[in-house]
Amino acid sequence: MADLYAILPGASACKGGAQEVGNKAWNLMRIAQVGLPVPPAFVLPTTWCKPVQPAGKPTLRQTLSDGIALLENATGLGFGAARRPLLVSVRSGAAVSMPGMMATVLNVGLNAETVEALIRFTGNPRLAWDSYRRLVQGYAEVVANLPTTSFDALVAAALTRGEVEDERDLDHRDLRTLTLAMLDCYRTLTGSAFPADPQEQLAAATTAVFRSWDAPKAASYRRLNVISEEAGTAVTVQTMVFGNAGGQSGSGVAFTRNPAIGTKELYLDFQFNAQGEDVVAGRQQLGDKDLLRLVLPGVWTRLNDICHDLETLFRDAQDFEFTVQSGVLFLLQARRAKRTDWAALAIAVDMVEEGLITPVEALTQLDGIDLDAVVRTSFAPPVPEPLAVAQVASIGAASGAVALDTEAVRRISKAGTPTILVRQETVTTDIEGMALAAGILTASGGRTSHAAVVARQLGKVCLVACPGLEINLDRRQCRIGGTVLNEGDFLSLDGNAGAVYPGCLPPSIERPERALAAIAIWRRGSRTRRHRPSSQPQGF
Numbered sequence: 001m002a003d004l005y006a007i008l009p010g011a012s013a014c015k016g017g018a019q020e021v022g023n024k025a026w027n028l029m030r031i032a033q034v035g036l037p038v039p040p041a042f043v044l045p046t047t048w049c050k051p052v053q054p055a056g057k058p059t060l061r062q063t064l065s066d067g068i069a070l071l072e073n074a075t076g077l078g079f080g081a082a083r084r085p086l087l088v089s090v091r092s093g094a095a096v097s098m099p100g101m102m103a104t105v106l107n108v109g110l111n112a113e114t115v116e117a118l119i120r121f122t123g124n125p126r127l128a129w130d131s132y133r134r135l136v137q138g139y140a141e142v143v144a145n146l147p148t149t150s151f152d153a154l155v156a157a158a159l160t161r162g163e164v165e166d167e168r169d170l171d172h173r174d175l176r177t178l179t180l181a182m183l184d185c186y187r188t189l190t191g192s193a194f195p196a197d198p199q200e201q202l203a204a205a206t207t208a209v210f211r212s213w214d215a216p217k218a219a220s221y222r223r224l225n226v227i228s229e230e231a232g233t234a235v236t237v238q239t240m241v242f243g244n245a246g247g248q249s250g251s252g253v254a255f256t257r258n259p260a261i262g263t264k265e266l267y268l269d270f271q272f273n274a275q276g277e278d279v280v281a282g283r284q285q286l287g288d289k290d291l292l293r294l295v296l297p298g299v300w301t302r303l304n305d306i307c308h309d310l311e312t313l314f315r316d317a318q319d320f321e322f323t324v325q326s327g328v329l330f331l332l333q334a335r336r337a338k339r340t341d342w343a344a345l346a347i348a349v350d351m352v353e354e355g356l357i358t359p360v361e362a363l364t365q366l367d368g369i370d371l372d373a374v375v376r377t378s379f380a381p382p383v384p385e386p387l388a389v390a391q392v393a394s395i396g397a398a399s400g401a402v403a404l405d406t407e408a409v410r411r412i413s414k415a416g417t418p419t420i421l422v423r424q425e426t427v428t429t430d431i432e433g434m435a436l437a438a439g440i441l442t443a444s445g446g447r448t449s450h451a452a453v454v455a456r457q458l459g460k461v462c463l464v465a466c467p468g469l470e471i472n473l474d475r476r477q478c479r480i481g482g483t484v485l486n487e488g489d490f491l492s493l494d495g496n497a498g499a500v501y502p503g504c505l506p507p508s509i510e511r512p513e514r515a516l517a518a519i520a521i522w523r524r525g526s527r528t529r530r531h532r533p534s535s536q537p538q539g540f
Contacts, residue, residue, distance in 0.1 A: 003048075003063045006070050007032055007041040007236070020045045022093030022234030027314075027334045034313055036306065037330050040074040041238035042067035046095065049210050049232030061203050064237070068202070071239055080198040084121050085114040087131070087240040090205040092212060094233045097335045099453045100428040101221045102233055103142045103212035105205040106275060107135035107240060111196040127245050129175035130167075134244075134275060136182040136194060139201065143208040146189050154181050168244075168273045202237070209235050217429045221454075224435055241330045243275050243323040248296060250288065250324050251276045253448035256307040257317045259339040259456055260395045260447075260495075262346025266304055269446035276321055276332065279446060299329050310334055315357050316365060317347050319453070338457040340395055341374045345515035352518070359522035371516060378496050380508040386499035387480040390441065390466035393426075393452035398439035398461040399492040399504040402485050404473060406433030412488065413437075420491045422478050424471055426452050426464060434458060439493040441500065443469040461495035 005014045005021055007028045018026040025043035032038040044063065058066075068079045068086070077086035087109040092102035110118070110132045118128040137155075140146040155167060158178040162170050170178070186194045195201050212218060213233045222229060243251035253276075254268035270288045271278050272295075293300045303322070306329075310318040320334040339347065348362040357365075377397040400418035403409040409419045413436045421437040423430065426445040431454060434440055439461035445452065446464060455462035468481040476487040480500060485491060492501040 003044070003058055004067050005029070005043050005045065007038060007043060007238070008070075008074055009033075009035065009038075014043075014045070016045070018095045019231075020047075020234075022046060022236070023095055023097045023335055024091065024093030024333055025234055025236045028236070028331075030313060031310075031331055031334060034309070036309060037328075039239040039241050039330050039332070040071050041236050042070050043093070043237070044206065044235045046232040046234045048235065049213055060206065061199065064202055064206060065199070067237055071237075075239055077239075079109055079202075080111075080114060082113055082117050085109060085117045087114075087118070088202065089238050089240055090202065090209050091236045091238065092209045092233045093236050094213070094227070095231050096225070096227050097338075098218060098221050098225075098227070099335075099338070100449075101212075101218040101431075102215065103209045104277065105135075105138050105142050105209065106277065107131040107138075108201050108205050109198040110135050111198065113196075114198070122245070124245060125172035126175060127242055129172050129179055130170075130244050131240075131242065131275075133175055133179040133182055134277075135201075136179060136186060138277070139194070139205065140182075140186055140189075142212070143204050144186070144190055146186070150185050150189065151182055154178060154185060206235050206237070209233070217431055220431050220435075221428075224431070224458075238332070241323045241325045241332075243271075243325065244273055245325050246273060248324070248327040250274055250292070251279050251322070252289075252292070252324075253279050253319070253321050253446075254303060254307075255317065255319050255337050255448070256311050257337065257339075257343070257347050257350075259317070259319070259337050259343050259453075260392060262339070262343035262350070264350060266307055267447070268303070269448040276323065279321075279448065296324065296327060299324055299327065302329050306331070311351075311356060315361060317351075319448075338453050340456055340459060341369050342376050342395060342512060344369060345371075345374060345512050345519070349515045349518045352522075359525060363519070363522055363526065366519070371519065374512055374516075376496070376510045376512070377507040378510065379492065379494055379501070379505045383494075383499075383505060384501055384503070386494075386501055387483050388466050388468050388500045389498045390463035390469075390500060391447055392462075392495055392498045393440075393447045393449075393464050394456040394460055394462035395495040396439075396459075396461040397492070397494050397496070397505070397507050399490060399507075400438040401488050402478060402491050403433070403437065404471060404476060404478065404487050406430050408476075408487055409433040409436050420493060422469070422471065422491070426455070426462075428454060434460060439463075439495070441466055441469070441491070441493060443471065461493045463493050463495060463498055463500065466500060 013029040014021045021043045077084045079086045090105045115128045115132045119125045137151045162174045250272040252270035258267045270292045272288045317337040319337040321332045351357045400420040403419040418438040420439045422441045442464045470479045490504040492505040
């Protein structure tokens, strides 16, 4: 099956590496080979992303059918089966990681028959109907290109009827009613019924994920990071594991080290009874990290062990996505952790001291960083009382005029004024505004959402989950606690303490002297090795 590759324990890795199967699939292959828990998957390589396929190449449907047969054999489940149904996720994956810039469709394979099969198989009607409504909503947005507003309104109405604040509090009857309403909404907006055939769902989802390579936000990300337009994305089709299966289930994103300051600690966001999109999309408050340690201490210990395993395997700090299903941990992705330059220096020095990497490897990891420009800014005392204290996603300090969307960032920045992008949630479609702004402040989201990860990579101060932040786009105002700020008013963000201050504060600058001293020693040693004369006699 040269047109697809398996991601299974014991399966051989693709010889073409990340360039052929994408960074996500390549890393999953390596993780599976060393015995870490990865749900069975297969990958369609980046060559499938090209608009014209070679003559004689198998059709997409046939190749997907071959891949599904691999998963059915590995899991004992059946795609579209009436008793033990197999559900899959369809995920993008370019050779160079592009967090949150392309599409994902989860829970593919559900319909009126398989939702009942999933109930019989799991004994969990809430899981089945929650997964089905997620499929309909995600498919409508990614595959059918429908606006999210109508579906968001249905969710809001369901919360009101159920007198709850969160979808996790809806019971299976509420979710069944919501799903049926979404199916009706889909029919109304498209003029046709939601596709019931799992094979049709899979083919359409796969095509949409390939198409997302050309999405405007993905193109902007490639331009900002000098990534080739010709590279394309691979597509990974992976057996679903369910973080929304109940009280001992959930989804999270973790870093093996703190990507903001570099300290060696398990740095994660986690949400019980949730799927991965709830964590990375930046739309929800994520407060279950400490609860995870209390409720599932064995999983917490395993996560700490996996940090060591991943760093040993990849010889660098990693960012990984995981799902816990009924107390069982699965890894869905691992990649080189995007980090601030300050954190990059601290991580390199600590890893050399721990014996995980050599000084030569550390210097390679730091290649491209202007060491003279690595600083950590803060606000010199005295400072006023903060308006609020938010979660820190990226360190530093920044002051600027409030800008409530990317267009406002462009307009205010054009006049030479620095800006703070203030948003309800961290969304990757704001990448152009994030690149121009001096800092980012959001009302919701977590430290590991895709957009927070991008903010760190861009070196921007980023605070998320700001309590009391309300945004009124009609009036072009925001309110933080009892203080109303108009667009254009100045705001200051302290990315070290998480504090949000009114006005413009003068910054002070700190240099990473310990790390710089270690790097200087490595460089001297490297030059000595390069210029050391040969000990062999000359002229023979």
